[in-house]
Amino acid sequence: MDTALILKKKRRLGETISKTQIDALLGRSKVVEAIVNADYRTDRFTGLRKLEFLLTELSEIPDTIGLEKTSIMLNELITHTKQGEGFSLSDGEKGVLACHQAMITLIMIRFDQKQLAEHGVDWIMKYQITQRGQVCNWRGCDLYQRFGCVGKTPCYDGLVKSMKALAEFQRAYGKDADIQQKLTAGITYILEHEVYKTMDRTATLGSDITKLFYPYPYRTNLIELLSLLQQEGYLSDERVKDARAMLASKRESDGGFKAEKIFMQSSWVPFDKLKETGEWLTDEIESILNDPLVKAEK
Secondary structure, three states: OOHHHHHHHHHHOOOOOOHHHHHHHHHOOHHHHHHHOOOOOOOOHHHHHHHHHHHHHHHOOOOHHHOHHHHHHHHHHHHHHEOOOOEOOOOHHHHOOHHHHHHHHHHHHHOOOHHHHHHHHHHHHHHOOOOOOOOOOOOOHHHOOOOOOEOOOEOHHHHHHHHHHHHHHHHHHOOOHHHHHHHHHHHHHHHHOOOOEOOOOOOEOOOOOOOOOOOOOOOOOHHHHHHHHHHOOOOOOHHHHHHHHHHHOOOOOOOOOEEOOOOOHHHOOOOOOEOOEOHHHHHHHHHHHOOHHHHOOO
16 A cells, blocks of 8 residues: 555544654655656646646645645746636636636645635636626637537536635634634535536446546536535435445445546556556545445445
């Protein structure tokens, strides 16, 4: 087992860990070593996206905020993506996309960059729609024209990433009535879809949403969605039960779970090997399926 996962498990259990132990576990981690030594560019969209993805991966590992390379990478991401409003990987403000904007906001939250986290949250509060028929007043054209993220309905990936950022912002910096109202509206939209289904319940919301992958790129999936609902206390909601059953049904005969997809492999450091029982993936899923609210139903 990678030593960074050992650290994550200890943190999840609430164990007291000394700085010496933390440094040793992170220092011996093959995953952390690969992430901080990965090459990336900052002069094009794909390079900045890779930097965003690498920092997203580091943010999933406890205590990486203290790594020197984290600070270097974080400063580069800020320099190249912060706009007058929100964050963009390309073309200034017109290139702001809801999913990446929210992902960068989450990075700022997890690495305790409060002012920059507020900067990203402000964009979500002003421009992220949470229901069909709502009007998005963002002026950047890529959100509508190039990628079609906003039409008659909100992009589901962008909405989920944005609600996750709002949830973690409140967790880090305290409750805010307006943020909670927006978050509740977004959660309601997710529950109306029974987490992963179209409104008429005849299909899933895309082919990737039921695939197992971790960490999460600009696409979302059952694990990320259920983790958000778990954090907000909705795991026992009747509209979530089918999604939980779908996730549990993917358990292998050895008791673990296999990664089914890796997005843009050249931009990621895989935590688990594809189509093999993954320790990181299994740990993430078990933390959901073993939640006290779920176990209380059995």
